[in-house]
Amino acid sequence: MSLGWTGILASHCKLVQSQSGRSFCRWISSAVQRGSNYAELNQADVAAFTDILGSGGVVQDETALDAANEDWMGKYKGNSKLLLRPKTTQQTSDILKHCNDRRLAVVPQGGNSGLVGGSVPLFDEVIVSFASMKRILSLDKVNGALTCQAGSTLQELDDHAREHGFLMPLDLGAKGSCQAGGFVSTNAGGLRFLRYGSLHGSVLGLEAVLADGTILNSMQTLPKDNTGYDLKQLFIGAEGTLGLITAVAIRCPFASTSTNLAYLACESYEAVTEVYRRARRELGEILSAFEFLDRQALELTKQHLENVKDPLPSTNTQFYLVVETSGSNAEHDMAKLEGFLTDAMEEGLIADGTIAQDTGQAQGIWGLREGISVALRHAGATYKYDLSLPPPALYTMVEVMRQRLSHHDVRVVGYGHLGDSNLHLNISSADWKEEVRKEIEPFVYEWTAEHGGSISAEHGLGQMKPECIRYSKSPEMVGMMHRVKDLFDPNHILNPYKLLPQRTQ
Incomplete structure (x- = not known):
């Protein structure tokens, strides 16, 4: 027996649903147009935000805006002219009330560590950053309920929890930069999902600000509360399209000894x-x-x-x-x-x-x-897909794609969370090639749908694939999501062009 017990150790692209519905999803670089219902930022708006935040909370510096306008992979890039840094929930409320009255589009931004472009603008949306809202508010040493502001990083939260004998119920490679509001808004999965499950079960409460400035406070830390609709669940995984999360309460398990x-x-x-x-x-x-x-x-x-x-x-x-x-x-x-x-x-x-x-x-x-994931970025252009598939079909997807792309100079890589039936399919190429992309999509989505999978296991839809949601959700489900969006954000100012497909006329 040889078991060693001693141990050793880019371009900006959009997807568009065709009239054939679920069966075809094609890639067009200029498919999404700026909404004509949105106002353009002016100096009166800047003055109003300065009154709310003070000069330190209003950022117009080009260098800072360049960083906030682009995702960490360099795949998505917007053209926002203003970044706001509220320090309180009330300031966030005042910002959104002004934006809603003026119909200024808004994109919330946490650590900007996502993989589908959900936290960067497409056009000139106002960026609301939660980097200045990072206080850890409390930790119940009996039931492990940790409350914090939205800008607290996962690493900070896990370190704080461990000081008191607990740990955070999720672990991500970007834990040093991803923030509470972001990982709750995207329903991040990560390495501990197998043991502790989804954030839908771990989040005890949250505070969110709606588009009109209404503050919804559901920060109770009770494990059981069976009174009416559990509205907080709507914000978990909504990618900032229904409201901006400003604080969360998460139940932390005891750290293993x-x-x-x-x-x-x-x-x-x-x-x-x-x-x-x-x-x-x-x-x-x-x-x-x-x-x-x-x-x-x-x-x-x-x-x-x-x-x-x-x-x-x-x-x-x-x-x-x-x-x-x-x-x-x-x-x-x-x-x-x-x-x-x-x-x-x-x-x-x-x-x-x-x-x-x-x-x-x-x-x-x-x-x-x-x-x-970091190595893939160094290797060149990467076509990234985050799929959920039944375990028997999970690696078959990699083998099928490898055969399909065998005449191209690419490397097809498969890895992921097998315990969660989550495949990270990555096709690595020295340079971006449109002909490669065309052979991957929509085939990868069609194959996943045919085998009972989901086109997004944990990364979300963002601006990468809202038009392809129909591969995983029925028209009735998508229609109901639109109705929920209309109720919470009737002017559609919150993170537009993301998550949901454009309505057909």
């Missing part, structure tokens, strides 16, 4: 899915993460990130797993994990593996997994 991390090599995807099935059954209550990456993802990351080390440099298998357990009894948890891995290896499901022996080795393994 025993955490183990294994890095495993498998020869086939069938072996990967069987290891996952057995992990759910045999590791049960201590299984906290189950990630996978293929050989192409590993090689690309090693090529472009100097600080990444291969935990199993002597193996050459096609698939690798990152399996984490979190419990409260170190001896029991390690024995359970070792027993599970030994049996899986003896049955030929695992070709090799290692268990991290300290925090540094664990961070190295997670650094490899989380570094894939």
Whole structure:
């Protein structure tokens, strides 16, 4: 048995739904036009915002605006002339009331770490940044309810929670920059989804400001409250199109006192899915993460990130797993994990593996997994797709796309959260090529729909694919979403051109 128990470690594009409805989605660079119902910013508006925020909260500096107008991937770029930084919920309310009265379009911005262009303007929308609203308000040391303003970063929140024996129920590669309002507005998933589930379950309450300035305060921290409609759920995943989240209350679980991390090599995807099935059954209550990456993802990351080390440099298998357990009894948890891995290896499901022996080795393994997206950015142009598929079909999508693009000089990479049925499909090319894009879309969406999947597992729709929502939602569902939007934001000033498709006349 060779299991190493000692351990080692761009262009701006839009999608347009055709008249054939669900069956076709094509890419046109100038499809979305600036709404004629929106006013243009003037000096009287700037003066009004200065009265609300003071001069320090009104940003017109070109350098600062350049950074806020573009997403971190350099894929989407707007032309906003004004960025506002409120410090309080009341200031946010006053801003939106003025914008609604004047019909000035608004885009909320947190850490700007999204992948679908949801936090940057398309045109000249006013940017409302929550960078100045980052106070942690309280932490209930009995039930773990943490309350904070929208600008608090995930890293700050997790650090604060851990000081008191808790942890945040989600973990993202962008935890140093992503903010509470942003990750709640996008219903971010991440590495801990398998253990702690969606933010729809973890968010106990929130505070949001509607387009007309109305403040909705639902900041109760009670785990159970069965009184009427649970309106806060509408803002979770709404991408800022219904209201701007200014504060949240999140239930934090107790931090585990025993955490183990294994890095495993498998020869086939069938072996990967069987290891996952057995992990759910045999590791049960201590299984906290189950990630996978293929050989192409590993090689690309090693090529472009100097600080990444291969935990199993002597193996050459096609698939690798990152399996984490979190419990409260170190001896029991390690024995359970070792027993599970030994049996899986003896049955030929695992070709090799290692268990991290300290925090540094664990961070190295997670650094490899989380570094894939960064490495892809260094590799050149990337066509990124975030899909949810039944596990049997999940990697088939990668193989089908690899065959479909075999005559192009591209690298098709597959990785993601297998425990959440979430595939990150990435096609890497030295340069952006429209002919490659045409062979990917709409095929990738059609194939996903045909196999019972969703075109967005956790990244959202943003400005990348609102017109393709019909691949995952029925016309009746989309119609009801439009009606909800009309109710909360009748003038459609909040994050326009995002999430929902343009209405047909």
